[in-house]
Amino acid sequence: MSTSVTRQTFDQVMVPNYNPAEIIPVRGQGSRWWDRDNRDYLDFAGGIAVCVLGHAHPAMVQALHEQSQKLWHLSNVLTNEPALKLAQRLTELTFADRVFFCNSGAEANEAAFKLARRYGNTSSGGRKNKIISFFNAFHGRTLFTVCVGGQAKYTQGFEPLPGGIQHLPFNDVAALEAAMSDEVCAVVLEPVQGEGGVLPATREFVRAARALCDKHKALLIFDEVQTGNARSGTLYAYQQYGVQPDVLTTAKGLGGGFPIGAMLATEAAAQALAFGTHGSTYGGNPLACAVAGAVLEELVKPELLANVQARSQQLREGLTQIGERYGQFSAPRGMGLLLGAPLTDSWKGRAKDIVNAGLKQGVWLLVAGPDVLRFAPALNISAADMAEGLARLDRACAALK
Ligand SMILES: *Cc1c(COP(=O)(O)O)cnc(C)c1O
Numbered sequence: 001m002s003t004s005v006t007r008q009t010f011d012q013v014m015v016p017n018y019n020p021a022e023i024i025p026v027r028g029q030g031s032r033w034w035d036r037d038n039r040d041y042l043d044f045a046g047g048i049a050v051c052v053l054g055h056a057h058p059a060m061v062q063a064l065h066e067q068s069q070k071l072w073h074l075s076n077v078l079t080n081e082p083a084l085k086l087a088q089r090l091t092e093l094t095f096a097d098r099v100f101f102c103n104s105g106a107e108a109n110e111a112a113f114k115l116a117r118r119y120g121n122t123s124s125g126g127r128k129n130k131i132i133s134f135f136n137a138f139h140g141r142t143l144f145t146v147c148v149g150g151q152a153k154y155t156q157g158f159e160p161l162p163g164g165i166q167h168l169p170f171n172d173v174a175a176l177e178a179a180m181s182d183e184v185c186a187v188v189l190e191p192v193q194g195e196g197g198v199l200p201a202t203r204e205f206v207r208a209a210r211a212l213c214d215k216h217k218a219l220l221i222f223d224e225v226q227t228g229n230a231r232s233g234t235l236y237a238y239q240q241y242g243v244q245p246d247v248l249t250t251a252k253g254l255g256g257g258f259p260i261g262a263m264l265a266t267e268a269a270a271q272a273l274a275f276g277t278h279g280s281t282y283g284g285n286p287l288a289c290a291v292a293g294a295v296l297e298e299l300v301k302p303e304l305l306a307n308v309q310a311r312s313q314q315l316r317e318g319l320t321q322i323g324e325r326y327g328q329f330s331a332p333r334g335m336g337l338l339l340g341a342p343l344t345d346s347w348k349g350r351a352k353d354i355v356n357a358g359l360k361q362g363v364w365l366l367v368a369g370p371d372v373l374r375f376a377p378a379l380n381i382s383a384a385d386m387a388e389g390l391a392r393l394d395r396a397c398a399a400l401k
Contacts, residue, residue, distance in 0.1 A: 006024075007020070007022050007023075007024060021356070021359055023035040023036075023039075023041075023359065024036055025041070027055075027056075028043070028051075028054070028055025028056060029054070029055055029056055030054040030055060030056075030057075030378070030380075030381075030382075030385070031043050031054050031055075031377060031378045031381045031382070031385045031389075032055075032385070033055055033364075039362065040362060041359070041362050041363065041364050042362060042363040042364065042385060042388055042389035042392055043055070043364050043377060043378065043389075044358075044363055044364055044365045044366075044375050044376070044377045044389050044393075045364045045365055045366045045374075045375075045376060045377075046376045046377050046378050047257060048252065048366060048376065049194065049226045049231060049252050049253060049338060049376035050252045050253055050255075050256065050257055051253075051256060051257050051378050052229055052230060052231065052253035052256050052295065052299060052378060052379045052380075053256050053295060053298055053299075053378060053379065053380055054378035054380060054381070055257070057256065057295075057298070057380075059294045059295075059297070059298055060256055060257070060258070060291050060294055060295060062294070063290045063291050063293065063294035064258070064287060064290065064291050066290070067082060067286055067287050067290035067291075068287060070286070071286045072285075072286065072287060073282070073285055073286065073287075074286070075281055076279060076280070076281075076283065076284060079284070080284065080286045080289070081286075082286045082287075082289035082290040082293055083101060083284035083285075083286065083289040085289070085293055086099075086101075086289045086292050086293045086296070087099040087101070089293065089296055089297075090262065090264060090296070091264075093235055093296075093300065094235070094236060094248070094264055095238070095244040095245070095248070095264075095266065096248065096264035096265055096266065097265070097266055097267040097270065098264070098265050098266075098267060098270035099262055099263070099264055099265075100262065100263040100265070100270075100273065100278070100283070101260065101261070101262050101280070101283040101284035101285075101288075101289065102251075102260075102261040102262070102263070102280045102282075102283040103259045103260060103261055103280065103282050103283060103285075103288070104140070104251050104259060104261045105139075105140050105223075105225035105226075105249065105250075105251035105252060105261055106139070106140025106141055106142045106145045106261075107140075107142070107251075107261050107280065107283075108225065108249035108250060108251050108261035108262055108263045109139045109140050109144075109145045109148070109188075109223060109225070109249050110140070110142050110144055110145055111249075111263045111273070111278055112186075112188070112221050112223075112247045112249050112263050113131060113144055113145070113148055113186070113188070113221075114144075114273070114277075114278055115219075115247060115263070115265065115269065115270075115272045115273050115278075116131060116185045116186035116188075116219050116221065116247070116272075117129055117131075117164075117185060118272045118273065118277060119185060119186075119219060119269060119272035120184075120185025120186070120218075121185075122272065123217070124182075127182075127183060128182065128183055128184070128185045128217075128218075129164050129183070129185050130164050130165075130166060130181075130183045130184045130185060131148055131164060131165045131166070131184075131185060131186050131187075131188065132165075132166050132167075132168060132176070132179055132180070132184055132186070132187045132188070132218075133148045133149070133150055133165065133166075133167055133168075133187075133188045133189070134150050134167060134168055134169065134170040134189060134193070135150040135151075135167050135168070135169055135170060135196075136150050136151060136170060136193055136195075136196030136197065136199070137149050137150040137151075137167075137170070137188070137189070137190060137193060137196060137223075138150075138151065138190070138193070138194060138195035138196055139188065139223055139225075140225075141154065143158060143161070143162065144162055146158070147161050147162050147165055148165055148188060150167045150170075150196070151195075151196070166179060170189075170193060170196075170199065170201070170205075171199075171201060171202050171205045172205075173204060173205055173208040176205075176208060176209060176212060177208070177212060180212045180215070180216050180218070181216060182216050182217070184213075184216055184218040185218055185219065186213075186218055186219040186220070186221050186247075187209050187212070187213055187218055187219075187220055187221065188221040188222075188223060189201060189206070189209060189221075189222065189223065190222070190223045190224070190225075190226065190227065191206070191222060191224065191227045191232065191237035191238060191241065191335075192226070192227050192232065192237065192334055192335055192338055194225075194226035194227070194338065194368065194374075195226075195368055195369070196368065196369065197340060197342070197368045197369050197371070197372045198332075198333060198334045198338060198339065198340020198368050198372060198374055199333070199340075200333065200334065200335060201241075203241055203242075206238075206241045206243045207241075207242075207243055209243075210243045210244075213246070219245075219246040219247055219269055220243075220245045220246050220247075221245060221246065221247040221248070221249065222236075222237075222238050222245040222247070222248045222249070223249050224236050224237055224238070224248050224249065224250045225249055225250055225251045225252050225261070226252055226338065226376075227335065227338060228248075228250040228252070228253060228254070229250060229252065229253030229254050229295070229296075229299055230253070230299040230300075230304065230305060230308060230336075230379055231253055231308070231335075231336050231337055231338050231376065231379065232335040232336040232338065233305065233308045233309055233312065233335060233336035233337075234305070235299060235300060236248060236250070237335060240335070246265065246266050246268070246269040247263060247264065247265045247266075247269050248263070248264040248265075249261070249262070249263050249264075250262050250264070253295070253299075253379075254292050254295065254296075255288055255291055255292045255295065256291065256292075256295040258287065258288050258291040258292065259288060260285075260288040260289065260291075260292050261283075298380075299379070304379060304380060307379065307380060307381075308336045308337050308379050309336070310383070311337060311377070311379075311381055311383070311386050312335075312336050312337055312339070314383060314386050314387070314390075315332070315337070315339055315375060315377075315386060315390070316331070316332055316339065318386070318387075318390035318393075319331070319332045319339065319341050319375070319390075319393075320332070322390065322393060322394050322397055323341060323344075325394070325397070325398075326397040326398065326400075326401045327344055327346070327347075327401075328343060328344060328347045328350075328354065328397055328400070328401070329341040329342060329343050329344060329347065329354075329373055330342050330343075330344060332375070334375075336379075337375070337376060337377055337379055337381075338374075338375075338376055339374070339375045340368050340372045340373065340374050340375070341372065341373045341375075342371060342372050343371045343372065343373070348370070348371050349370045349371060350370075351367035351368075351369070351370050351371060351372060351373055352367055352370070353400065354373055354396065354397065354400065355367055355373070357396040357397070357399055357400045358392065358393055358396045360396065360399070361392040361393070361395045361396040361399070362392050363389045363392035363393050363396065365393070377389070
């Protein structure tokens with residue numbers, strides 16, 4: 001067995017579906033992490049909108065430590081206290097009556113889409129099975145979820161593909177009106193398209209989707225894998241739209257870095273997944289649920305939600321200034337601490353270059369496609385850390401120019 005590993009090891013032993021940066025982070029604290037040379041990085045990416053409380057948050061460490069000494073795993077043949085407590089809390093805090101646990105966003109969506117199909121099929125004798133989704137949507141990487149997602153590059157080469165899915169332009173009320181029928185079992189949308197460029201749904205569009213789903217007895221599914229868990233400034237983004245979905249999927253920030261996903265559903269929708277119709281070995285794992293339970297209690301604190309608003313404002317202003325100074329991107333859009341800055345015409349396609357320049361200056365950001373910079377820092381990031389990250393990004397943009 002070899003004793004040392006380097007970035008080169010990745011190219012030797014990993015399937016080549018990723019291409020990580022040269023640096024290898026080894027520890028993190030709050031909104032910073034350190035590489036093997038003990039260089040620190042400001043984390044504006046949050047492990048892709050996952051680390052809502054930053055790295056090694058004491059409440060999470062404690063929950064994991066305590067649970068790790070009690071009970072690790074049972075499967076769903078038996079239930080457990082952390083899962084029951086978390087489900088109870090999620091139903092108290094949201095529209096939902098019932099919860100299904102899994103381990104990732106893709107699995108939460110897979111469950112939601114299977115629920116929708118079964119809901120439609122059992123209520124119609126097999127004729128109500130069409131799923132409507134939107135171009136540029138992202139719902140995960142299983143075969144069903146890439147097909148419901150609206151980015152053709154993620155399905156290419158994986159044919160034959162599951163059918164019964166129609167894609168429409170996002171935020172286009174007329175197109176949705178025209179496509180709706182009694183054959184539709186579900187409409188699925190992200191309140192803010194995350195991977196697709198950090199594009200918020202309009203209020204009008206979300207309301208129209210609700211009304212059309214009611215009219216045609218279809219389920220309205222919100223994919224809040226990225227927008228959820230206080231990232232938008234409320235626990236879930238739907239709470240700012242004045243519209244309740246029938247089903248909501250979440251993951252990413254739910255475990256704050258411990259893998260967990262959940263599908264939340266109304267009583268009526270949940271009945272479609274009757275006993276034996278779906279399942280997961282790890283779903284509802286006590287370690288994951290204990291950590292998520294601790295995360296959730298931090299996320300509903302008023303001071304945390306106030307920090308999301310204040311830091312969102314600070315980040316928006318900082319990015320707008322840097323954008324104006326160097327002309328690489330325009331003012332950001334998004335909600336709360338999920339912001340996207342679109343590149344200007346002459347910088348189109350170069351989002352990755354700016355990310356790499358940022359890493360050189362010690363700040364980690366994300367892209368959302370080739371033309372948008374994406375920011376998803378910890379929700380408890382301090383004003384000082386935000387300012388330091390912005391200063392490093394300023395240096396990165398200056399160096400690039
Ligand atoms: C990340 C993401 C997913 C997929 O989540 P995984 O945990 O990677 O499977 C699904 N939907 C949205 C909106 C996402 O941002």
